[in-house]
Each structure stands twice: as structure tokens, then as C-alpha cells.
Amino acid sequence: MRLALTLCLMLTTPAVAQETFSGAEFDARVSGKTLYFERAGRAFGAEQYFPDKRVIWAFEDGQCQRGIWFENANSDICFIYDESPEPICWDFFKQPGGGVSARAKGADPLNDLFAVHEDEAPLACEAPDLGV
Numbered sequence: 001m002r003l004a005l006t007l008c009l010m011l012t013t014p015a016v017a018q019e020t021f022s023g024a025e026f027d028a029r030v031s032g033k034t035l036y037f038e039r040a041g042r043a044f045g046a047e048q049y050f051p052d053k054r055v056i057w058a059f060e061d062g063q064c065q066r067g068i069w070f071e072n073a074n075s076d077i078c079f080i081y082d083e084s085p086e087p088i089c090w091d092f093f094k095q096p097g098g099g100v101s102a103r104a105k106g107a108d109p110l111n112d113l114f115a116v117h118e119d120e121a122p123l124a125c126e127a128p129d130l131g132v
Contacts (some may be wrong), residue, residue: 018093021100023071026092027053035100036117044113048123056123057081064125076105 008057021029030049037044040045048056050068057079058064076089089105100115 018091018101020075021077021092021094022075023077026069026071026077029100033120034123035115037102037113038116039111039113046123055079056125058123058125062124062126064123083113 029112031051032049034044034046043060045060046058048058053069055069056064056069057067065080065081065083069077069079072078072087072089074089077092078087078089080087090102091105093101093103095101095114102113102115103109105113
């Protein structure tokens with residue numbers, strides 16, 4: 001009986017909120033780096049972060065888009081890309097061991113992106129979207 005009660009309490013207890021990066025923390029964490037993301041265990045894309053908040057996003061098919069990121073009034077990390085001028089906002093979460101995950105605003109957590117690798121190498125984008 002105690003086991004059943006304990007299990008019920010565990011299932012009804014809300015999950016601990018994940019800590020998000022502020023804009024300044026995000027900048028310090030990603031500036032000068034390229035992060036490679038997976039969703040549901042599959043490669044999703046990579047983003048190169050420049051020191052001046054410019055970015056290049058590369059889809060898995062090799063298509064690249066230039067953009068910028070900024071922190072909005074709600075402390076969301078938002079991106080505007082040349083191909084889509086409407087801001088796309090995300091929560092970037094701090095993961096154990098210094099990792100990073102991301103969730104588009106309003107999206108199902110099952111669609112979270114996880115940074116599985118990072119380096120300082122530029123993305124291999126074809127001109128004019130060279131990752132340098």
C-alpha cells in the first residue's frame with residue numbers, strides 16, 4: 001500500500017522546472033562556437049554563433065540560413081533569419097554537465113533539441129553562406 005501511495009505521489013508531483021539561460025548567459029555559452037543539435041535521437045541541424053550575435057543555421061540537408069539572435073522583453077532567446085523575417089523564439093535550458101537543450105515557445109517537450117556536440121569550426125555552407 002505504501003508503495004502504491006508513493007508511486008501516486010511521484011506521478012502527481014510536478015516536474016522540477018528547468019533553468020533557462022538569460023541572454024547574457026546564452027551569449028557567453030555559445031559565442032564563437034558551433035553547436036550540433038539532435039531531436040528524438042536524430043541529427044537535426046547545426047548553428048554557428050558569432051560574437052556579434054549573428055548566426056548561421058545549417059539544416060541536415062546542407063541548406064544554410066544567416067540570421068541574428070536577441071533576447072526579447074520576455075527573456076526568450078529569439079532568432080530572425082534572412083529567409084523568414086518573423087522572430088522564432090526559444091527557451092534554452094541548462095543541462096547537467098554544461099549541456100544545452102532548446103524548446104520552441106509553445107512546443108511539445110518531445111520536440112526539444114539537444115546539443116550533442118560543439119566545436120569552434122565554421123559550418124560547411126556553400127557560398128554565399130560560408131560559415132566563416
